[in-house]
Amino acid sequence: MMQGEIITTGTELITGRVSDSNARYAARRLHEAGLAVQRITILGDQSPLFQEILAEGLARSQFIIITGGLGPTEDDITVAAAAHALNRRLLLDDVLLTRIRRCLAQRRIPWEERYARLALVPEGAQILDPGGRACGFALNHDSVRLFFLPGVPDEMQLLFDAFVLPALVESAGGGECLAHRTLRLFGISEIQLQEVVCRLPEFQQGVAVGYYPCFPENHLSLTLRGPDQAALKAGLDRLTASLAREVGEVLLGYDDATLEELVGRRLRERRLSLALAESCTGGLIGHRLTNVPGASDYFGGGVVSYSNAAKHDLLRVPAEVMAQRGAVSPETALHMARGVRALFHADLGLAVTGIAGPGGGAPDKPVGTVYISLAAPEGEDVWHYYFQGSREEIKALTAETALDRLRRKLK
Numbered sequence: 001m002m003q004g005e006i007i008t009t010g011t012e013l014i015t016g017r018v019s020d021s022n023a024r025y026a027a028r029r030l031h032e033a034g035l036a037v038q039r040i041t042i043l044g045d046q047s048p049l050f051q052e053i054l055a056e057g058l059a060r061s062q063f064i065i066i067t068g069g070l071g072p073t074e075d076d077i078t079v080a081a082a083a084h085a086l087n088r089r090l091l092l093d094d095v096l097l098t099r100i101r102r103c104l105a106q107r108r109i110p111w112e113e114r115y116a117r118l119a120l121v122p123e124g125a126q127i128l129d130p131g132g133r134a135c136g137f138a139l140n141h142d143s144v145r146l147f148f149l150p151g152v153p154d155e156m157q158l159l160f161d162a163f164v165l166p167a168l169v170e171s172a173g174g175g176e177c178l179a180h181r182t183l184r185l186f187g188i189s190e191i192q193l194q195e196v197v198c199r200l201p202e203f204q205q206g207v208a209v210g211y212y213p214c215f216p217e218n219h220l221s222l223t224l225r226g227p228d229q230a231a232l233k234a235g236l237d238r239l240t241a242s243l244a245r246e247v248g249e250v251l252l253g254y255d256d257a258t259l260e261e262l263v264g265r266r267l268r269e270r271r272l273s274l275a276l277a278e279s280c281t282g283g284l285i286g287h288r289l290t291n292v293p294g295a296s297d298y299f300g301g302g303v304v305s306y307s308n309a310a311k312h313d314l315l316r317v318p319a320e321v322m323a324q325r326g327a328v329s330p331e332t333a334l335h336m337a338r339g340v341r342a343l344f345h346a347d348l349g350l351a352v353t354g355i356a357g358p359g360g361g362a363p364d365k366p367v368g369t370v371y372i373s374l375a376a377p378e379g380e381d382v383w384h385y386y387f388q389g390s391r392e393e394i395k396a397l398t399a400e401t402a403l404d405r406l407r408r409k410l411k
Contacts, residue, residue, distance in 0.1 A: 002062045002172045004030065005039040007053060009068035009078055010151055014044045022067040022149075022156045029160065032180055032210055032223045033169050035063075045075040051085040058144050063168055065160075068151030070136065072114045078148065079120055086141050088122040096127055096135065128163045138163065145171065169225075176225050179232030182212075183220040183240060186259070186404055187250040190218050202242045207235075215393070216400045217252070217259075249408050259403045260288040266410035267298035267348075274406075275344035276302030277315055277336040277351035279327070280370065284399045285352070300344040305336065315339030326365065328353050330382040333371035341375045349375040352402050354385075356394045368394055372402045374409060381409070 006026055012018040023040045030037055038061065041053050045068075057064045069078025083090045097119035104111060118135070121127070125137040128147075136149040136159045147164045149156045169178045185193065190211055197203050197220070210221035222239055224232045244251050252259060267274055276286050276299075286302040289295050303314050308327050311317040317335040325331045333353050341349025354370030361367035368387040374380065383405060387397045 004063035011044040063145040083122040275346035277340035280354040333373035337373040337375035
């Protein structure tokens with residue numbers, strides 16, 4: 001098996017101001033492809049250890065991925081340090097220099113000589129350029145594959161997926177193809193998901209499985225390798241169908257669509273309008289829905305009725321209901337859903353009320369008590385939940401669950 005390592009550079013990483021998302025992303029994607037990472041090193045800018053760490057990697061690894069330090073400032077020394085360690089000349093790539101000048105001109109950024117540093121690469125380097133959106137380079141040195149990528153996460157991930165991973169998979173697999181899919185689930189724990197996968201015979205041969213908690217969801221990665229890309233895709237379809245039959249509606253999907261996008265698609269398909277009444281979530285559900293372009297096609301608006309007065313004055317929740325049953329109760333949630341539906345003349349009214357904590361709980365209504373209600377032409381529903389976690393986690397779980405309840409109803 002190919003063994004590799006990752007070196008990330010940046011003082012912001014070793015001081016803890018920024019998390020090392022680049023190494024985490026690369027390591028996860030490499031693991032999914034069956035490629036082993038035996039070491040991850042984080043170095044500060046201008047670290048005197050860079051050349052030493054690079055030399056150690058060359059002696060023990062088949063590939064090394066370096067991120068960061070490719071910029072035009074004085075502390076961006078990765079390229080020069082690498083060229084010195086590899087005993088290669090630094091050369092000015094004229095094609096790359098021309099592209100840099102063009103990109104700066106398009107952005108109306110005046111040219112400065114320091115930008116020419118961006119076009120300096122070690123002798124023998126191959127430029128990695130997916131059409132001007134990012135830039136890095138690769139080279140082979142004593143049978144070791146080296147990849148130098150920018151530190152900006154979006155740019156790093158773009159180059160990694162477009163160039164690095166395909167090249168390494170081809171080298172490791174002797175021309176084998178790779179097919180990968182990530183399934184997104186909500187409403188099942190990681191342990192429960194592992195139990196389901198372990199008892200399905202389709203998952204027992206030839207598939208690399210990875211479990212990735214992504215609160216409040218759980219993600220399951222599936223990777224297949226073989227000579228025929230079409231056969232691999234068909235294999236992923238069979239695995240997905242098998243899991244779907246076993247877990248049912250907790251499987252959200254396997255594309256990049258968020259839960260709010262899935263809800264939006266179904267609202268648009270059924271030509272239904274939605275209004276929201278939020279208490280404990282403080283507008284979080286509305287924020288998520290309006291992150292989707294075109295949400296105005298189905299989302300009429302919402303009310304953050306945090307106080308009892310707002311629930312009464314805006315949503316017409318009877319004062320006696322809140323006095324007798326409380327602001328956090330099935331009756332109040334139902335009146336909120338009815339009220340916001342009427343207020344916005346919407347087809348559907350979705351409401352949440354609860355106790356996010358850390359205070360405000362009682363023996364009969366502890367912190368984490370949440371009621372979600374949906375008012376629709378065909379009927380009304382109220383669901384009771386008891387969530388655990390911090391205030392932020394309870395709010396996130398409430399928003400996710402409310403959207404998921406709506407998704408299931410629209411299905």
